[in-house]
Amino acid sequence: MGRVVVDVMPKPEILDPQGKAVVGALPRLGFTQFTSVRQGKRFELEVEGPVTPEILAAAQQAAETLLSNPVIEDVVRVADAS
Amino acid sequence: MGRVVVDVMPKPEILDPQGKAVVGALPRLGFTQFTSVRQGKRFELEVEGPVTPEILAAAQQAAETLLSNPVIEDVVRVADAS
Numbered sequence: 001m002g003r004v005v006v007d008v009m010p011k012p013e014i015l016d017p018q019g020k021a022v023v024g025a026l027p028r029l030g031f032t033q034f035t036s037v038r039q040g041k042r043f044e045l046e047v048e049g050p051v052t053p054e055i056l057a058a059a060q061q062a063a064e065t066l067l068s069n070p071v072i073e074d075v076v077r078v079a080d081a082s
Numbered sequence: 083m084g085r086v087v088v089d090v091m092p093k094p095e096i097l098d099p100q101g102k103a104v105v106g107a108l109p110r111l112g113f114t115q116f117t118s119v120r121q122g123k124r125f126e127l128e129v130e131g132p133v134t135p136e137i138l139a140a141a142q143q144a145a146e147t148l149l150s151n152p153v154i155e156d157v158v159r160v161a162d163a164s
Contacts, residue, residue, distance in 0.1 A: 066104065066108065
């Protein structure tokens with residue numbers, strides 16, 4: 001059974017309120033090392049057989065059309081993670 | 083400037099309604115290759131200097147306490163992505 005991982009992140013110029021909330025909470029918990037946090041999405045798509053180039057191409061297309069909103073998000077990774 | 087990536091996924095035994103919605107929508111868009119989808123979160127944490135083992139340890143601790151809910155989620159990756 002194969003697995004494709006798709007990572008989607010908010011575009012750099014888009015405000016990321018979830019990331020801002022995290023970066024505000026970190027110092028209160030003693031984590032003062034981190035200057036900026038962005039929060040995005042990670043999808044794991046499973047296929048029956050092996051992950052072929054055709055599967056990866058379909059995943060890339062699905063990532064750009066269904067898994068991300070291209071106005072505010074970038075698909076940063078589509079990779080075989082079997 | 084260094085960057086740490088933290089990936090958090092719902093535990094396998096936990097129902098994932100977002101993933102279910104995606105796996106239901108994929109065939110309607112012509113993507114019939116995918117049998118299962120899980121949706122999780124991806125965080126990018128930035129630090130001023132390089133990503134040291136201490137920074138990675140702090141990120142691991144932050145991932146387990148703030149970035150994930152250990153009852154329903156697993157931290158699947160904490161890695162230097164500078």
